[in-house]
Amino acid sequence: MYGIYIHIPFCIRKCPYCDFYSVSSDEDLRRDYLSALKNQILSFGRVEADTVYFGGGTPSLLDPREIADIMALLRRQFDISSGAEVTMECNPATADTAKFRGFIEAGINRLSVGCQSFQDETLRSLGRLHSAEEAKAAVRDAREAGFDNISVDLMLGIPYETPAIAEADALAAAELEVQHVSSYLLRICEGTPFADGVPGIPDDDVQAECYRRFCRVMDESGYRQYEISNFAVPGYESRHNLKYWQCGQWLGFGPGAHMSDSVRRYSFEPDIGRFIFAFRGGPVTDPLALMRDEGTVDAEEYIITSLRTSSGLDTAILSGRYGVRLSAEQLSFIGKCRDAGLAEVSEGHVRLTRDGFLVSNSILSELI
Numbered sequence: 413m414y415g416i417y418i419h420i421p422f423c424i425r426k427c428p429y430c431d432f433y434s435v436s437s438d439e440d441l442r443r444d445y446l447s448a449l450k451n452q453i454l455s456f457g458r459v460e461a462d463t464v465y466f467g468g469g470t471p472s473l474l475d476p477r478e479i480a481d482i483m484a485l486l487r488r489q490f491d492i493s494s495g496a497e498v499t500m501e502c503n504p505a506t507a508d509t510a511k512f513r514g515f516i517e518a519g520i521n522r523l524s525v526g527c528q529s530f531q532d533e534t535l536r537s538l539g540r541l542h543s544a545e546e547a548k549a550a551v552r553d554a555r556e557a558g559f560d561n562i563s564v565d566l567m568l569g570i571p572y573e574t575p576a577i578a579e580a581d582a583l584a585a586a587e588l589e590v591q592h593v594s595s596y597l598l599r600i601c602e603g604t605p606f607a608d609g610v611p612g613i614p615d616d617d618v619q620a621e622c623y624r625r626f627c628r629v630m631d632e633s634g635y636r637q638y639e640i641s642n643f644a645v646p647g648y649e650s651r652h653n654l655k656y657w658q659c660g661q662w663l664g665f666g667p668g669a670h671m672s673d674s675v676r677r678y679s680f681e682p683d684i685g686r687f688i689f690a691f692r693g694g695p696v697t698d699p700l701a702l703m704r705d706e707g708t709v710d711a712e713e714y715i716i717t718s719l720r721t722s723s724g725l726d727t728a729i730l731s732g733r734y735g736v737r738l739s740a741e742q743l744s745f746i747g748k749c750r751d752a753g754l755a756e757v758s759e760g761h762v763r764l765t766r767d768g769f770l771v772s773n774s775i776l777s778e779l780i
Contacts (some may be wrong), residue, residue: 413493415463415655416486418449419666420471421684424505428539428605429598433668433682434469445684446478448691450485452665452680455691455699459663460491463652464498466520472502476514483519497522497651499563504550505541512557522561523554524594529567530584537571537612544584551588561648563592568626569619570598571612578622582629591648595626596641620770627766640720640769657717659709670706674733677706711736716776724756724763745778 422442423434437445464486466479479500486492499522500515507515512523527547529535535544542550547564554562564585568578585593597619600606614622627637635643639657642650655662664671668682680687680703690702711734718725731737738746746762749755754768754775764772 413661414459414461414490415465415652415660415662416461416490416492417652417662417664417669417671418464418466418471418482419469419664419669420466420474421445421469421667421682422473423468423470424473424503424541425539428610429601431599431601431604432467432469435684437473441684444688444692446482448688449665450482451691451693451695452687452699453482453485453489454695455697456489456663458490459661460493461486461663462493462496463655463662464492464496465652466500468501470503470506471500472506472511472515476511476518479515479520480518497561499524499650499652501526502550502554503541504547507550507553509553509557512554512559516558521559522563523559524563524565524592525550525554527551527564527566527585529570530581531577534570534573534577537610538567548584548588551590561592562588562590563594563650564588564590565594565596568595568597568622569614571610573614573618573622575618575621575625579625579629582626582633586629586633586635592642592644592650593630593635594642595623597623623770624766636722637766638722640764640772654721657721659714659717671703672709674709676708678703679706680704710734712780715780719762719764719772719776719779722763724761727760727762742779749775 419433421434422437424436426434464483483498498520500520501524503526525547528538528540530544530547532544535542551562551564566581566585600610630637630643634645636646637643638649642653644650654660659672659674661674662671664679667680667684667687670677670679672678678700696702711730714730714734715725727738746755746757749768750757754765754771756763756765764775768775
């Protein structure tokens with residue numbers, strides 16, 4: 413079963429740490445982009461899908477009627493299951509209760525709110541447009557509008573963060589009674605303003621303690637960690653993101669979006685002008701010819717992504733799908749990780765422990 417990703421590349425203002433493709437827009441650009449997006453969707457044959465994800469950028473900048481039009485097209489073009497998970501990312505500064513109701517009517521049933529922090533000083537250092545109270549208000553407004561599946565995104569390793577701040581952010585998320593929490597470590601990416609230097613980034617030991625404190629609050633609040641950076645009330649795990657981590661199948665639409673048939677991966681270059689030019693005249697007969705071939709989805713990628721999850725690496729999938737078995741050297745290294753409390757091994761599965769998650773980059777480097 414496929415997932416479908418829709419990239420909405422518009423932002424009011426780009427955050428200084430963000431390397432996702434986004435641009436500012438006017439009415440003409442937005443109209444031309446949505447027209448090209450629909451033509452790209454129409455260029456693909458029918459598949460069965462059980463998740464749809466509107467990411468960005470800031471999808472919540474769109475009008476609910478625009479989201480409804482895209483959803484109607486997706487349902488005509490593909491076999492979207494009746495119980496599909498349909499997620500939209502939302503910046504707290506871009507929606508209110510009335511707009512949330514419109515998104516629900518358009519077919520969105522899961523909301524991912526980009527709070528990033530519940531500390532005003534931290535939000536200012538990250539260049540966010542909203543305050544801590546506005547972030548909380550957005551979650552409450554979404555619930556009042558009728559959303560019963562809400563995720564909040566938070567960040568760790570951010571400027572001047574302490575373990576107490578990380579704990580406070582986790583508690584604030586839990587007190588909002590959301591169903592899902594993502595807590596990604598801040599990455600300093602080339603080409604962003606933060607790459608030129610940002611003061612106050614905590615050292616590795618402080619970041620590790622922030623992570624432990626955050627995880628402990630999640631545990632105590634009834635959330636289950638199912639991926640290195642993701643926690644959910646049981647039954648509310650992100651079905652769409654699991655497709656990425658399990659090397660599944662998905663179609664990706666828009667500039668910068670990736671897609672995979674679980675054998676090869678493709679992407680359209682992050683250039684809205686070229687995207688509009690490519691699909692300006694209507695559907696095309698060979699859409700993959702307009703995309704970049706990103707290569708084969710191989711055993712190495714499966715090992716890396718599966719070990720991000722709590723279910724871990726399944727050796728039956730590794731051998732059955734990719735024709736690869738762990739070598740004697742790899743098995744020996746995994747045994748050392750197990751003895752050090754960094755991994756668990758049972759019935760053909762290898763899982764990293766929470767301490768293992770903390771040093772996962774080093775483990776994966778050695779394992780690969």
